[in-house]
Amino acid sequence: MDFGSLFSFNTVTVAFVVVLLILLVSRTLQWPANVPPGPSGYPIIGSMPLLRKGNVLETFRKLRAQYGDVFSLKIGPNLNVVINGKEALREAFVKRGEEFSDRPGGFMTENIFHSKGIGFSSGEHWKQTRTFSLSTLRNFGFGKKSLESRVQEEIEAYLKFIEKQEGQPYDMKKITTIAISNIICSITFGNRFEYTDAKFKRLTSLFAENFRLLSVGGALRSFPGVRFLPGDMFNVKKLIQNFADIKSFVFEQIAEHRKTYEEENQRDFVDAFLRQQIKHGEDDPIFEDMNLTTSVMNLFGAGTDTTATIIRWAIIYLIHNKPIQDKLRQEIESVVGTSRLPSLGDKPSMPYYEAFITEVLRMGNIAPLSVPHGALKDIHFRGMIIPKGSLIIQNLDSVMTDPDLFENPDKFQPERFLGKDGQMNGKERTVMAFSLGRRICLGESLARLELFLFLTSLLQRFEFFPESPDKLPSFDATLGLVRASKDYKCCAVKLK
Numbered sequence: 001m002d003f004g005s006l007f008s009f010n011t012v013t014v015a016f017v018v019v020l021l022i023l024l025v026s027r028t029l030q031w032p033a034n035v036p037p038g039p040s041g042y043p044i045i046g047s048m049p050l051l052r053k054g055n056v057l058e059t060f061r062k063l064r065a066q067y068g069d070v071f072s073l074k075i076g077p078n079l080n081v082v083i084n085g086k087e088a089l090r091e092a093f094v095k096r097g098e099e100f101s102d103r104p105g106g107f108m109t110e111n112i113f114h115s116k117g118i119g120f121s122s123g124e125h126w127k128q129t130r131t132f133s134l135s136t137l138r139n140f141g142f143g144k145k146s147l148e149s150r151v152q153e154e155i156e157a158y159l160k161f162i163e164k165q166e167g168q169p170y171d172m173k174k175i176t177t178i179a180i181s182n183i184i185c186s187i188t189f190g191n192r193f194e195y196t197d198a199k200f201k202r203l204t205s206l207f208a209e210n211f212r213l214l215s216v217g218g219a220l221r222s223f224p225g226v227r228f229l230p231g232d233m234f235n236v237k238k239l240i241q242n243f244a245d246i247k248s249f250v251f252e253q254i255a256e257h258r259k260t261y262e263e264e265n266q267r268d269f270v271d272a273f274l275r276q277q278i279k280h281g282e283d284d285p286i287f288e289d290m291n292l293t294t295s296v297m298n299l300f301g302a303g304t305d306t307t308a309t310i311i312r313w314a315i316i317y318l319i320h321n322k323p324i325q326d327k328l329r330q331e332i333e334s335v336v337g338t339s340r341l342p343s344l345g346d347k348p349s350m351p352y353y354e355a356f357i358t359e360v361l362r363m364g365n366i367a368p369l370s371v372p373h374g375a376l377k378d379i380h381f382r383g384m385i386i387p388k389g390s391l392i393i394q395n396l397d398s399v400m401t402d403p404d405l406f407e408n409p410d411k412f413q414p415e416r417f418l419g420k421d422g423q424m425n426g427k428e429r430t431v432m433a434f435s436l437g438r439r440i441c442l443g444e445s446l447a448r449l450e451l452f453l454f455l456t457s458l459l460q461r462f463e464f465f466p467e468s469p470d471k472l473p474s475f476d477a478t479l480g481l482v483r484a485s486k487d488y489k490c491c492a493v494k495l496k
C-alpha cells in the first residue's frame with residue numbers, strides 16, 4: 001500500500017471537512033429566525049440528498065404542500081429559497097424585479113464567468129451588457145425577417161441530412177444540437193460549420209455535457225472546495241476543463257475577427273462588440289474582451305441545448321400522437337403547401353401549430369427550475385427574510401403542472417390553448433417556459449422563430465415513426481440544467 005498517498009488523501013479530506021464545518025457554522029449563525037420554512041436536513045450537507053436523488057420536481061411539490069409557496073432548503077453553507085406558484089413568482093420577479101433579478105455569487109459565477117457577460121452578471125454591469133446585446137441581436141435580425149433566411153439555410157442542410165437516413169432509425173440529438181448551434185454561430189461569428197467539422201462537433205458536445213453536469217443540486221455551488229479533492233467524484237474538474245476548452249475556442253474566434261475587422265462591414269455580434277471597444281477603449285468594463293467572451297459563451301450555452309431539447313421533446317410527442325401529427329401536417333399543407341419552405345409570414349394563419357408548440361413548451365418543461373437568481377442583500381418578502389447570499393430558485397414547474405391553471409396537466413392537449421373560434425385563447429400567457437420579469441430569456445424570439453421554422457419544415461417533408469412499433473421513445477427525463485428526454489432513435493419517412 002502507498003502510505004504516502006493515503007496520508008495525503010486523508011489530510012486533504014480532514015482539512016476539507018474542518019473548513020466546511022467552520023464555514024457552515026459561521027454562515028448559518030448569521031441567518032435570522034424568520035427565514036422561509038423548510039426541512040432542517042443533515043449536519044453539514046443539509047438537504048443536499050433531497051436534490052441529488054429521485055425526482056427533484058416531485059420533492060419540491062411535496063415540500064410546497066408542507067411549507068407553502070416560499071420554502072427554503074439548507075445546503076452546506078447556503079440557503080436555497082424556492083418560490084412556487086404563479087402569484088408568488090409574479091410578486092417576486094415582476095413586481096419586485098429590482099430586488100430579485102441578480103445572479104448568486106459563487107465559484108461558477110466568479111471563477112468561470114468572472115461575474116461578466118449576460119447570464120451570470122448582476123446589477124448595472126448586467127443591465128448594460130444585456131441592453132447592448134439585445135439591441136445588437138435585434139440589429140442582426142433577432143425575431144425579424146432577415147434572420148429567417150439564415151435559419152432557412154440551416155434547415156435546408158438539416159433536412160438533407162435527415163433525408164439521407166432514408167427512413168432508417170437515427171439519433172436526433174447530435175444533428176439537431178449542431179444545427180441549432182450553427183444558427184447562434186452565424187449570428188455571433190458570421191459563419192456556420194459543416195456537420196462533419198470535428199472541432200465544432202466537439203464544442204457542441206462540451207456544452208451538452210456541461211448542461212448535463214450542472215444541476216441545482218450540483219456540488220460545486222455549495223461546496224466549491226470539492227475541486228481540490230483527489231479524483232473527480234463530483235465531475236467538477238471535468239466541468240471546469242470543459243469551460244476552459246470552450247473559452248479558448250471563443251478566444252480564437254475573437255482573435256480571428258480582430259485580424260479581419262472592417263469598420264464599414266459589420267458581419268456579426270463580435271464585430272458589433274469590437275466596434276464599441278474601439279469607440280470606448282479596451283478598458284471599458286462593458287466592452288473589454290472578457291465581457292465579450294462570456295457573453296458569447298452565454299449565447300451559445302443558453303441558445304443551443306434549450307431549443308434543441310424542445311425539438312426532441314416535440315418529436316417524442318408527435319410519435320406518440322399520430323392524430324396530432326396528421327392535424328399539424330394538414331394545417332401546413334393548407335397554409336404553405338409543399339413547393340416552398342414555411343416562413344414567418346405563415347405563422348398567424350397556423351393556430352394549431354401555435355397551440356402544439358405551446359403545449360410542448362409546457363410539458364417538455366425544459367427549464368423547470370429556471371436559472372438560479374440570488375439575493376445580493378437581505379430581502380423582506382411575505383413576512384420572511386431571504387438573507388443576503390441566498391440562492392433563489394424560480395420553480396417554473398409549479399406553474400406548468402398546476403391543475404388549477406391546466407386541467408389534467410399530465411395530458412398532452414394542444415387544444416387547451418384554443419378557443420371555440422380555433423384561435424389561441426390567451427391561456428398561453430400562463431406558460432412561463434422562458435421565465436418572467438427582467439431576466440426573462442433574452443433569446444425567446446429567436447427560440448420561437450427556430451421552433452416554428454424547424455418543426456413546420458420537418459413535418460412538411462417527413463412523417464415520424466418510432467424506431468420499431470414496440471419501441472416508443474420514453475417520456476422519462478434527466479434533470480441537469482435542462483430537463484432533457486432520454487436518448488432515442490426515430491424514423492423520418494419522406495412524404496410523397
Ligand code: HEM
Binds near residue numbers: 120439444
Ligand atoms: C426553447 C428555448 C429556450 C428556453 C425554454 C429558454 C429558457 C430560459 C430561461 C428559463 C432562462 C432563465 C431566466 C431567468 O434567469 O429568470 C433563460 C435565460 C437566458 N436565455 Fe433562454 N431559453 C431558450 C432559448 C434561448 C435562446 C435561443 C437563446 C439565444 C440567444 C437564449 C439566451 C438566453 C440568455 C442569454 C439568458 C440569460 C438572460 C439573463 O440572465 O439576463 N435562450 N432562458
